[in-house]
Amino acid sequence: MTEQADLTAPRTRNPWGQGEKLRTEILAAAARLLSELGSEEGLSIRGVARAVGIAPASIYQHFEDKAELVRGLVNYDYELLGTQMQAADESVPAALPIKDVPVARLRAQMGAYCQFAIDNPGHYRLIYNNRERGGEPGKSPLGRIVGQIVNALQRCEAAGHELRQPAQRAAITVFVGAHGRVALYHAAPEAGDGAAGIYSFVDDLISLVFADQV
Amino acid sequence: MTEQADLTAPRTRNPWGQGEKLRTEILAAAARLLSELGSEEGLSIRGVARAVGIAPASIYQHFEDKAELVRGLVNYDYELLGTQMQAADESVPAALPIKDVPVARLRAQMGAYCQFAIDNPGHYRLIYNNRERGGEPGKSPLGRIVGQIVNALQRCEAAGHELRQPAQRAAITVFVGAHGRVALYHAAPEAGDGAAGIYSFVDDLISLVFADQV
DNA sequence: CTGGTGAGTTGACTGGGTTCACCTAGGTGA
């Protein structure tokens, strides 16, 4: 099922000045393979090259080594995750009682987070197994995800919902709980209500960080 | 620094009937290498064989393939983790007010959990990346860890501490929060107070699942 | 001392990461 280049017409080379296109193609193919394989192991330079229809060595024009290719994937996935969370946040209708809107937005963001993790186990595990060393805290892609949650929580506070922990701390609680629950699901999918259990767990967790009933 | 067999005296072969000794040696060497490397990647059959001082193929007398060697390591580590948590539980002095003892035991167990994760990052990541498929829920090594937490929580309830969630659910909350926090630490060690932050986070989390102040 | 068996080795095969010399076709300066 993996896209195989037609061997009779090896591949039309990209026109001048558009060599960067191949970088995107490589990343896309790697992402697809990762989804198919479900885990990083088995994801090979040669496999990606086969899928794109190029020679393995060509990948080194765009990536220092395999690790950098993987880093590229990680960034791509973080981007995607952040975007999906943002989109979920914005898709919440403003028709609710004004005080409930920010909480609904928070739940929507975390729901999107869980859905990403459930739909893309390979990608999800990848981004958590590849810790970027260095870089100031808060600026890492992971830091930005947490930042989105902090913002969502602060909007809840501004709307009059009291938190049982400071927003920063509560965000970590929620994020870390969600991540842990997802990891547990990936480790033992049959335990604890399966995928549906994740959503209700995270909903409960969100309730837990608020002092009032939400 | 890796133990290299003296090449002039290749290795005295195990006496009859004691071939199983080598299995243990292999596991021990693999565990040591994993600690040194800090991650599963780079852990190779050939590397383990070099460390033990045997031929790579000899490993196949004791393990089907590399995956089974890794599974052996995972079980070994789960065993160790469970034991350390149990030991921490039992080391809590009974001199405290009787009502506080079970909560202190719970905190001790979770403290041991965190310490294991901090001291053995490679091992910790290993056991969470190698989901055992199949096997009824609750019987998996991971299920046993959660079971220990459930027990600890039920002892707290029996001592008169009210929970905000049912014990089973609260255990998942605590476990999953701890795991998530540790994963966050491994992903970005500099963020959020470093290792010390893990302990305080988990302590807070434990407080959070109790209705009364503990 | 002869055959059997446990314990481990040798050598080869496949496949992955990486490098380096090389090729090739679309632009470019004179």
Next chain:
DNA sequence: TCACCTAGGTGAACCCAGTCAACTCACCAG
């Protein structure tokens, strides 16, 4: 126009890893 340059690749090789079949070597029973 035409030699040349260079972006965008390719091919073949190297080394290391996982794995397997065939082999060796020591001990033991009878």
